[in-house]
Amino acid sequence: xDAAWMTTIVTWLTMSIRMSIPLLFPSxxxxxxxxxxxxxxxxxxxxxxxxYFGYFGSYIxxxxxxxxxxxxxxxxxxxxxxxxxxIHLRVSQLVTGLGIGVFSLGITGYLYRLIGIGTATTAxxxxxxxxxxxxxxxxxxxxxxxxxxxxxxxGFVLVILIAWFFFHTxxxxxxxxxxxxxxxxxxxxxxxxxxRYLAVVVSGILASLGGAFLTLTQTAYxxxxxxxxRGWIAISAIVLGKFNPWGVLLACLLFGAxxxxxxxxxxxxxxxxxxxxxxxxxxxxxxxxxxxxxKVRSPAAMGKPYIKH
Amino acid sequence: xxELSTTSNPPSPIKERIILFxxxxxxxxxxxxxxxxxxxxxxxxxxxxxFAGIDxxxxxxxxVKGSFGNRYGFGETLxxxxxxxxxxxxxxxxxxSGFFNxxxxxxxxxxxxxxxxxGAYIDGLHPILHVFLCIVAGIIFGAIWAGxxxxxxxxxxxxxxINTMMLNYVAILLVDYLIHGPIKPPESYxxxxxxxxxxxxxxxxxxKSPLHLGFIISLLVTAAVFYLIYRTPIGYQMRAVGAxxxxxxxxxxxxxxxxxxxxxxxxxxxxxxxxxxxxxxxFKIVNGFSAGYGYDGIGVAVMxxxxxxxxxxxxxLFAVIRVGMGAMQRGAGVPFPLLNVIQGLIIVFVxxxxxxxxxxxxxxxGGRA
Numbered sequence: 004x005d006a007a008w009m010t011t012i013v014t015w016l017t018m019s020i021r022m023s024i025p026l027l028f029p030s031x032x033x034x035x036x037x038x039x040x041x042x043x044x045x046x047x048x049x050x051x052x053x054x055y056f057g058y059f060g061s062y063i064x065x066x067x068x069x070x071x072x073x074x075x076x077x078x079x080x081x082x083x084x085x086x087x088x089x090i091h092l093r094v095s096q097l098v099t100g101l102g103i104g105v106f107s108l109g110i111t112g113y114l115y116r117l118i119g120i121g122t123a124t125t126a127x128x129x130x131x132x133x134x135x136x137x138x139x140x141x142x143x144x145x146x147x148x149x150x151x152x153x154x155x156x157x158g159f160v161l162v163i164l165i166a167w168f169f170f171h172t173x174x175x176x177x178x179x180x181x182x183x184x185x186x187x188x189x190x191x192x193x194x195x196x197x198x199r200y201l202a203v204v205v206s207g208i209l210a211s212l213g214g215a216f217l218t219l220t221q222t223a224y225x226x227x228x229x230x231x232x233r234g235w236i237a238i239s240a241i242v243l244g245k246f247n248p249w250g251v252l253l254a255c256l257l258f259g260a261x262x263x264x265x266x267x268x269x270x271x272x273x274x275x276x277x278x279x280x281x282x283x284x285x286x287x288x289x290x291x292x293x294x295x296x297x298k299v300r301s302p303a304a305m306g307k308p309y310i311k312h
Numbered sequence: 313x314x315e316l317s318t319t320s321n322p323p324s325p326i327k328e329r330i331i332l333f334x335x336x337x338x339x340x341x342x343x344x345x346x347x348x349x350x351x352x353x354x355x356x357x358x359x360x361x362x363f364a365g366i367d368x369x370x371x372x373x374x375x376v377k378g379s380f381g382n383r384y385g386f387g388e389t390l391x392x393x394x395x396x397x398x399x400x401x402x403x404x405x406x407x408x409s410g411f412f413n414x415x416x417x418x419x420x421x422x423x424x425x426x427x428x429x430x431g432a433y434i435d436g437l438h439p440i441l442h443v444f445l446c447i448v449a450g451i452i453f454g455a456i457w458a459g460x461x462x463x464x465x466x467x468x469x470x471x472x473x474i475n476t477m478m479l480n481y482v483a484i485l486l487v488d489y490l491i492h493g494p495i496k497p498p499e500s501y502x503x504x505x506x507x508x509x510x511x512x513x514x515x516x517x518x519x520k521s522p523l524h525l526g527f528i529i530s531l532l533v534t535a536a537v538f539y540l541i542y543r544t545p546i547g548y549q550m551r552a553v554g555a556x557x558x559x560x561x562x563x564x565x566x567x568x569x570x571x572x573x574x575x576x577x578x579x580x581x582x583x584x585x586x587x588x589x590x591x592x593x594x595f596k597i598v599n600g601f602s603a604g605y606g607y608d609g610i611g612v613a614v615m616x617x618x619x620x621x622x623x624x625x626x627x628x629l630f631a632v633i634r635v636g637m638g639a640m641q642r643g644a645g646v647p648f649p650l651l652n653v654i655q656g657l658i659i660v661f662v663x664x665x666x667x668x669x670x671x672x673x674x675x676x677x678g679g680r681a
Contacts, residue, residue, distance in 0.1 A: 045474075048656075088660065092667035097412060097473070098614055099663055105607055106656025109361075111647030117364050227649070235477045242471070278489035285478040293469040 015260075015267050016147045019166035020155060021221075022266075023259025025050075025097060025213045025230075027158045029237035030244070030251045031165055037241065038169065039202030041180035042262035042303040044100025045085050046210045047234025052077040053211025058225040059118070061127035067219045070127060074154030074215035075208050076112040081107070082207020086200045104234075112227045117193035123148030126223040130154060154212070159236060159252070161209075166248040177276040178202065182302035195309050239288035246301060254291065261287050324488045335676045342669040343514030346615065349628070349661035352573035357525060357654040361646055371644045379632040385639070387521025391593055392630040394526045395602075398585025399609025400627055401537050402578045404618045408541055415461060415476025417606025420481030421452040423583025424590040424597055425487060426453030428495060431508030431591060436570040437510040446512050449588050454480065454583015462575035486539020491597055505597035513670065514592040524592035530667040531624075533584070538620045540577070582606065604652070608634070611659045613653055630655065 010200040013079045029306040030044045043049075053074040061070030081103055118125070130152040132139075139149045180188035181198045213233065218225050235308050240258060244250030265280040334341060344617040358368040380386045399416040406413035413419075426449035430442075437445065439569075461479060464470035490496075514524040541547040548569040552560040561567055585605065594601060612630050616622030633654060640646040 033374040067427065083478050084660070089662050092664050094666050098610075100609055101414065101607070101662055102659030103660060104656070105611065109649045109652025109654070109656055113647045113653055118645035123494050134627050191645055217627065232477070232481045239474050239478075240669065245523070276489050278485040278492075282482050285481045288472065289464065289475050289478050290623045292474060293464060 008215065010081050011267065011271075013143055013146055015263050017150060018266060019146065019179070019260040021151060021259070023255040023263040024155050024158045025216050025221075025233055026237055026240055026258050027162070027252065027255040028213030029210040029234050030214065030240040030255055031158075031161055031248065032086035032213070033237050034241050034244075034246065034248065034251055035165065036202050036206035037207070037246065037305055038179055038182045038302055039199045040185060040302055041086070041089050041203050042077065042096040042100065042209070042306045043082075043085060043206045044238070045103035045107075045201060045234075046095050046100075046237055047080060047230055048100075048104035048233065049078040049081045049207045049210035050214035050217075050230040051104075051107040051111050051228070051233045052081060053183055053214030054218045055115060055214075055225050055227050057211075057215030058127045058223075061129075061219055062125060067126050067128050067130045069221055071212075071215050073165070074211045074219075076210020078207040078209075079204050080207070081202075081211075082204040084205065086203035089203070089308065090196055093310070096306055102169035108228060111225070115225055115227065125217060127225075129195070129223050130220050154216050156221055159257060162248050162252045169248065177305070179302070182304055186303050187311075189311065195311070199309070210237075213237075230254050236284060236288040242301075243291040258287060258291075321444050328639075331441045331676055334442070334672060336668075337500075338673055338676070342617075345665045345668055346617075346662055349665045350615075350658055352660055353654050353657035356657055357650055360650060360653060361640075361644075364646065366646055371640045371646050374640045374643035375633075375636030378643070379636035383439060383518070384521050387523035387629075388633045389631045390518075390527050391522050391524065394530045394592065394628050395585040395589045396603040396612055396630050396634075397530045397534060397623070397627040398581050398588065400612035400616065400623050401534060402581040402585070403610050403613040404623060405537060405541065405550075405574060405581065406578040407613065407618060408554050409550040409571065409578075410557060410575070411465070411571070413461075413476050413578045413582075414473060415458060415460060415479050415579075415606070415608065416585075416609050417602055417604070418476070418480035419457045419582035419604050420518060420586035420589070420606050421483045421487050421578045421597075422457040423428075423450035423586030424601060425455035425495075425586075426450045426583065427587035427590045428505050428508060428597055431512030432495075432506035432596075435498075436512060440627065441497050442509070442511040443514060443591065446488055446508070446591055447584060450583045450587025451580040452583070452587065452588075454581070455579040457583070458575050458579020461548050462572065462579075466571060468606065469486050474606075484569060487597060487601070488599060491599070495597075503599060507596040512591055512622070513595065522593065525589035526592040529588065530585075532619055534624065537577075537581070545571055546570065582609075585609075609653060611655050614659055615662045 029050055033043050033046050055072040056077040057074030059070065060073035061067040085099055085103060088094050088099045132150055133153050133156065135149040139145045141149070169179060177188065177193040178198055180191070180193055180194050185195045215231055217229055222229070236258060240254040243252055243254040244252070262284050265283045268275065268281050269277050358372070361368045361371050367525040378385050379389045399420060402416045402419065403413060427446040430449040431446045434442070434445070458476070461472045464475050465472045487616060491503045491505050496503065497506045514526050516522070516524055517528065541551060549560070549565045550573065552563065552565055553567050553570045558565065586602070590597065608630055612623060612626040616624070616626035634651060637646070637648055637651040641648045
């Protein structure tokens with residue numbers, strides 16, 4: 004294997020990790036929401052708002068943390084809206100989610116056009132890569148694993164935390180009970196409404212983190228519809244990951260690897276029209292669900308509103 | 313509601329009268345609630361306009377003038393109405409049949425591709441035949457695109473919601489590829505498809521305006537769709553599957569067949585909408601050909617509560633907003649994405665107001681009068 008190939012593979016692996024993160028955050032968000040029994044079909048819109056307000060805050064103040072905060076607040080508020088309509092009003096979770104998507108596409112596009120488009124001065128301040136000192140300059144491993152911003156590592160830590168929470172803590176068990184059988188959970192003294200609210204709001208926050216990752220570590224710019232369907236691909240990743248945080252991580256790494264591969268192939272200029280390369284994440288998301296639905300058991304009360312008797 | 317129905321005190325005469333009035337006028341009341349929801353969405357839109365430093369009343373003047381203040385604008389509104397109506401019919405028929413087709417955007421695009429292939433590359437046909445064949449091609453292409461998701465659902469158990477959504481992104485990229493090469497006229501410097509021949513264009517039905525025959529066709533198709541759903545055996549089967557899959561199966565209904573028919577119809581309708589937009593308005597495919605009609609159609613169907621009159625009115629309202637928003641952008645400098653803000657809010661508010669309507673009807677039916 005010659006050096007050029009080696010470089011390509013190292014770059015590909017590095018990019019694979021990086022491109023899995025904007026899917027991992029919304030997927031974990033969607034997972035938490037679905038575990039508690041509420042579909043979050045607003046992930047795409049929440050990502051968009053996270054991306055825009057993250058960009059905006061960082062651009063205005065020069066501090067990406069302020070951007071992140073703004074982005075997270077926007078995602079949390081949309082989560083609250085979805086929680087209110089699906090838990091209190093018990094109206095269609097799908098339609099509300101789609102409405103949130105349309106609204107977010109509009110509000111981010113509207114504000115973005117008001118504030119000015121894509122000139123050099125409108126770049127946001129990015130999060131820099133974590134400095135691992137001398138470890139970071141290790142060959143291969145340094146670049147693949149130790150060259151990322153803190154958000155990448157936060158994503159992985161989050162997987163561990165969520166897995167631990169669901170499978171090793173009492174609140175986590177209660178949480179899952181709310182999604183499996185709210186009547187029984189309620190009888191056992193678990194507050195269904197509070198748990199579901201928490202789940203959906205956290206889900207919105209995580210989705211917006213995925214969006215903020217795009218503008219605060221990758222592009223420094225916002226473009227309309229920057230999330231490009233990742234909020235929907237995330238739902239496919241949840242199914243492929245069999246509703247398990249570790250499975251979801253693997254699914255996101257797989258999608259990330261595919262995304263990174265198509266980017267690499269675009270750069271190589273092999274004569275494949277770029278449109279076909281760009282299609283791969285979407286087609287993969289479709290194929291990922293083939294044969295899984297039905298075999299994978301989703302939380303029993305998912306999508307069903309809970310009415311206390 | 314339970315407080316009211318279990319109360320031991322007899323309701324006061326005034327309350328009785330209100331309940332009686334509400335019971336007799338549920339349709340009126342739910343319309344009123346929807347109107348309030350729309351008003352609220354528009355109000356927030358106005359606040360956002362003011363936030364941009366633009367006089368909202370000035371902007372609204374542009375909206376009204378642009379969308380039905382003159383002959384041309386009126387024609388344009390009814391022209392925009394056509395693809396909106398097709399996409400909402402597409403979503404509604406899928407909804408009635410128990411699945412979610414959020415892929416009208418992609419199906420519309422593919423329908424336009426079908427129509428452009430027949431409309432631009434087959435020459436020497438009588439206009440009536442040519443138009444007819446273009447529409448058929450649009451329907452077939454749209455149905456095939458929905459059929460991919462249908463195939464994955466019926467035979468491989470894959471979720472149609474995500475698949476129809478993913479197919480939108482794929483369709484946009486596929487069309488982008490096509491207009492960069494295979495269907496681009498060789499002499500063109502722009503990335504566009506070939507233009508359809510004059511014999512494939514829909515005639516204008518209101519002079520000095522862009523209003524074309526597709527408007528009449530869309531009304532006829534609406535009637536046909538609701539006839540299909542409510543007055544034919546297959547329509548009954550589709551609704552039965554939509555209402556309760558298991559019960560329909562026990563009743564001996566062929567679920568696979570009903571689902572296939574529903575899928576082909578939902579895709580065909582969106583595809584037909586694409587063909588109409590192509591043959592009546594744009595004549596060639598450019599990037600951004602659909603401009604969100606597929607997603608707007610979902611909002612129209614939700615707001616129209618899946619019934620024919622409601623959908624027609626909602627499609628008209630969305631068309632007015634869309635055309636008016638264009639005029640507001642040109643005249644007052646209001647950024648166009650405000651359209652999506654307002655439509656998104658309408659979707660959320662109208663669906664949320666369904667709760668009020670439900671609660672009210674429970675109260676009315678449970679209450680004494």
